[in-house]
Amino acid sequence: MATKIRLQRHGKKGKPFYHVVVADSRAPRDGKFIERLGSYNPNTNPATIVLDFDRALYWMNVGAQPTDTARAILSYKGVLYKKHLEGGVKKGAFDEGQAEEKFAKWLEEKDAKIEGKKTGLDQSKEEAKKAALAAEAKKNAEKAAALAAKNAPVAEETEAAEGEAETEAPAEAPEATAESAANTEETEG
Numbered sequence: 302m303a304t305k306i307r308l309q310r311h312g313k314k315g316k317p318f319y320h321v322v323v324a325d326s327r328a329p330r331d332g333k334f335i336e337r338l339g340s341y342n343p344n345t346n347p348a349t350i351v352l353d354f355d356r357a358l359y360w361m362n363v364g365a366q367p368t369d370t371a372r373a374i375l376s377y378k379g380v381l382y383k384k385h386l387e388g389g390v391k392k393g394a395f396d397e398g399q400a401e402e403k404f405a406k407w408l409e410e411k412d413a414k415i416e417g418k419k420t421g422l423d424q425s426k427e428e429a430k431k432a433a434l435a436a437e438a439k440k441n442a443e444k445a446a447a448l449a450a451k452n453a454p455v456a457e458e459t460e461a462a463e464g465e466a467e468t469e470a471p472a473e474a475p476e477a478t479a480e481s482a483a484n485t486e487e488t489e490g
Contacts (some may be wrong), residue, residue, distance in 0.1 A: 306367040352378050
């Protein structure tokens with residue numbers, strides 16, 4: 302029987318979630334399968350992959366062919382590299398201790414790379430938040446300045462009107478004093 306390692310889709314529309322399964326190549330995508338090896342969630346960043354490493358390696362060694370996406374997942378988790386190292390041990394290129402040492406070194410580098418990506422994503426989120434807060438503070442300051450400018454001309458107009466009223470009143474005062482002076486002359490005379 303020809304077996305394939307492939308993805309079986311689950312989840313709702315727009316939010317896919319996949320099971321990594323070993324199935325007969327003739328079975329439908331979401332149909333009957335032989336064994337479930339793990340899961341793959343592409344909705345998270347970085348994508349969440351849970352995989353039974355030993356069983357995946359077993360199925361690769363007995364001839365199960367992975368699909369393109371399943372091959373990428375197996376490569377990401379190191380199953381293909383481990384199979385490659387086991388092939389080198391069988392051929393006598395190096396012993397099993399050296400193969401384990403190489404695989405452990407590869408895993409450390411891979412984990413460091415993943416952690417670097419996670420910290421980079423966290424830092425970019427923090428920077429985006431800070432930039433959004435700065436933009437919001439700037440926008441609020443502009444709104445406050447516009448509101449102050451809108452309210453300020455009303456205050457200036459009332460001050461200007463009061464100033465005009467004061468300048469008109471002294472102009473009437475000399476006429477009033479002239480009339481009162483004429484009245485006082487008539488009463489005296």
